[in-house]
Amino acid sequence: MKLKDTVHYKLPKQIMTTLLVLVLVSACISLTDASLFELLGNLDQMVLFLKRFMQPDFSYVPQLINPVIKTIQMSIVGTVLGTAFAIPFAFLATKFATENNIFSQIIRFLLGIVRTVPNLLLAALFVAIIGIGEVTGILTIAVFTFGMVSQLIYESIETIDLGPIEATKSIGASRLQTAGWAIFPQVLPSIISYAIYAVEVNVRASTILGYVGAGGIGVLLSTALAQDRYDRVSVIIIIILAIVFLCDAISESLRKKVM
Amino acid sequence: MLRMIKDKWVMAVLAVIVIVSFISVDYSMLSSISWDLARGVFSGLLKPEWSYFYDGSGEDVFSLLILTLGIGFLGTFFASIIAVPVGILSAQNLWKNGGVISRVAKIILSVLRAFPELIYAIIFVKVVGPGPFAGVLAIATHQIGMLGKLFAEEMEAIDFGPVEAMESVGAGFLQTLFFARIPQVLAIFASLIVNHFEIAVRSASTLGLVGAGGIGAPLIFAIQARNWGRVSIILLGVIVTVFVIDTFAAMLRKRLK
Numbered sequence: 224m225k226l227k228d229t230v231h232y233k234l235p236k237q238i239m240t241t242l243l244v245l246v247l248v249s250a251c252i253s254l255t256d257a258s259l260f261e262l263l264g265n266l267d268q269m270v271l272f273l274k275r276f277m278q279p280d281f282s283y284v285p286q287l288i289n290p291v292i293k294t295i296q297m298s299i300v301g302t303v304l305g306t307a308f309a310i311p312f313a314f315l316a317t318k319f320a321t322e323n324n325i326f327s328q329i330i331r332f333l334l335g336i337v338r339t340v341p342n343l344l345l346a347a348l349f350v351a352i353i354g355i356g357e358v359t360g361i362l363t364i365a366v367f368t369f370g371m372v373s374q375l376i377y378e379s380i381e382t383i384d385l386g387p388i389e390a391t392k393s394i395g396a397s398r399l400q401t402a403g404w405a406i407f408p409q410v411l412p413s414i415i416s417y418a419i420y421a422v423e424v425n426v427r428a429s430t431i432l433g434y435v436g437a438g439g440i441g442v443l444l445s446t447a448l449a450q451d452r453y454d455r456v457s458v459i460i461i462i463i464l465a466i467v468f469l470c471d472a473i474s475e476s477l478r479k480k481v482m
Numbered sequence: 483m484l485r486m487i488k489d490k491w492v493m494a495v496l497a498v499i500v501i502v503s504f505i506s507v508d509y510s511m512l513s514s515i516s517w518d519l520a521r522g523v524f525s526g527l528l529k530p531e532w533s534y535f536y537d538g539s540g541e542d543v544f545s546l547l548i549l550t551l552g553i554g555f556l557g558t559f560f561a562s563i564i565a566v567p568v569g570i571l572s573a574q575n576l577w578k579n580g581g582v583i584s585r586v587a588k589i590i591l592s593v594l595r596a597f598p599e600l601i602y603a604i605i606f607v608k609v610v611g612p613g614p615f616a617g618v619l620a621i622a623t624h625q626i627g628m629l630g631k632l633f634a635e636e637m638e639a640i641d642f643g644p645v646e647a648m649e650s651v652g653a654g655f656l657q658t659l660f661f662a663r664i665p666q667v668l669a670i671f672a673s674l675i676v677n678h679f680e681i682a683v684r685s686a687s688t689l690g691l692v693g694a695g696g697i698g699a700p701l702i703f704a705i706q707a708r709n710w711g712r713v714s715i716i717l718l719g720v721i722v723t724v725f726v727i728d729t730f731a732a733m734l735r736k737r738l739k
Binding site: 244247248250251252254255256257258261262265268269272295296297299300303335336339340341343344347348350351352353354356357358359361415427430431434435448460464467468477480481 | 492493496499500503504506507508509511512514515519520523548549552553555556559596597598600601604605608609610611613614615617618619684685687688691692695698701702705706708713717720721724725728
């Protein structure tokens with residue numbers, strides 16, 4: 224194959240795109256002080272770090288059981304609260320329930336804003352307002368779940384069968400009755416499935432939320448790091464990995480059962 | 483109404499777990515909330531400190547948001563450079579006999595993916611010192627795992643017709659790889675990379691909490707100092723940036739399809 228057979232009419236555009244990416248990359252490298260030498264020069268640091276990491280202190284495990292249970296509890300309670308609040312807002316975000324497109328779009332925009340706040344920032348904010356503890360974690364998870372699940376629910380409402388809605392309307396049902404008797408039963412299995420998925424996401428997140436003081440196992444992680452107890456850090460990370468893997472597996476099989 | 487749910491006992495067990503969780507939470511700290519404080523917070527949040535948005539010092543919201551975007555961009559860029567070959571190698575259908583390489587690559591990817599970015603950030607802050615570069619490395623490491631997995635899945639889902647056609651006329655492994663397999667997935671790869679740039683910007687805005695550069699650090703200082711006007715302008719900046727990036731990325735992805 225000769226070179227001219229592989230080059231095609233898009234070439235100028237592709238060269239421009241490549242140049243643009245390279246310019247952006249070099250700009251970002253100078254902006255972030257990235258240097259490969261710094262990374263390679265500090266590789267001995269990394270090796271030292273990993274060496275200490277490789278000696279996990281398994282005697283610390285019994286002390287972790289309670290925080291692990293608390294972490295999972297926080298995720299479950301936060302998810303249930305967040306989903307409960309998400310359901311009415313998801314209904315308001317579809318025109319089936321409101322019959323008013325502009326109003327629904329406004330609700331969607333507001334839900335979009337809730338979603339853009341990173342959950343670690345939310346946690347930091349709640350810690351400052353309420354203080355350090357489980358309730359802070361639950362609130363953070365609830366707000367985060369609210370944003371995530373409401374979008375999933377309104378998207379699934381839009382794909383429902385319209386027959387029952389017309390049927391209830393034709394016999395004079397109010398909008399609330401239509402929502403409760405024609406739409407809700409159709410989306411309930413999806414809602415439960417999303418809630419289970421959200422628990423999985425939240426267990427992942429809540430292990431980190433503790434880092435800023437929002438309760439759970441992350442609090443121990445941040446303490447162990449501050450004390451340079453890498454034997455404990457590695458045990459905590461192993462436990463976090465185990466929970467995450469376990470939650471993934473449980474949630475996947477549960478969702479198959481529910482749907 | 484519950485007829486649609488197949489397993490009733492699953493629902494019963496779930497309900498019990500939820501109820502037990504609700505009961506066993508320690509709610510005592512709720513009573514210690516000071517409503518005056520909360521009111522102060524909200525009134526502060528409603529008065530953003532506009533002067534902090536841009537003051538030319540390089541430590542203002544605008545400059546730090548640009549830095550955050552830079553961290554996200556570079557992190558995704560490095561991740562993509564490594565994830566493309568690793569992801570392609572870890573596609574099962576690339577290897578005729580056994581696929582040991584694929585299995586090893588997949589294990590490496592799932593380990594990389596399993597640690598949250600914040601943990602990588604903590605590690606890299608210790609290795610290269612605090613600063614944006616630690617954030618870049620943290621995002622890159624995590625995203626190699628995520629992108630690699632998605633790339634492998636796309637490679638496994640390709641249409642085999644072109645590969646077989648080329649092989650029947652005597653094409654070798656590298657020829658089918660570059661002229662039949664990769665051309666099929668390039669557009670999807672590009673779309674996934676744009677999507678992960680979006681995710682990277684979100685995480686870059688939080689990595690500053692552990693000293694890995696970006697807008698997170700001044701935010702955490704402002705929260706600790708209870709300077710709510712400043713918290714407000716930073717949050718506003720983050721929200722607008724993420725929103726703009728999301729919209730922009732959605733547009734770009736539509737054109738890539």
